[in-house]
Amino acid sequence: MLTAVVALLLAAPQAPYYAAEPAAAPAKSQLVAGELLWRCAGDGCFAGKSDGRPVVDCQAFVRTVGRVKSFAVAGAPLPADQLEKCNARAR
Template structure:
């Protein structure tokens, strides 16, 4: 009886640990704000806007935009995003912000 209670206790601890581990990526995304691309528009939009670019949905509200990763290089994703929403002052993926010269080339795509 005691051995059965011990096994049941171990199963509960393992199940709880797995549940916490499964929720960890979602919690990390919530804390970081986003796990994909993010951008700050040079001029805020008057109303929220969505667009499908390279197979993913970009959502912009005010001057903040976000989308899941689409597999494209950040500079390519930035250029497509700028054509749809306008110039940006910041563009980032989970690895970090685009360099200033890449951001300038990205914004040139809007013209």
């Protein structure tokens, strides 16, 4: 019984660590930016945690997708100065 519970927990998808709201809808529902796999639906994109700093992961994302309206890390919005720094790297 315990083995089955552990297997279910390991198979469950992880909650997204990053959430981004691109200024324009991305062309693809899945994309790779930096070392992260992003999944996009509606007006938001989501990715798991990486070993990088959040602003660096944001910059990789905007180089692929373009400017973002918002970027959140573990549910907390990226500070305005870091969001500005991130968007400065947009394609």
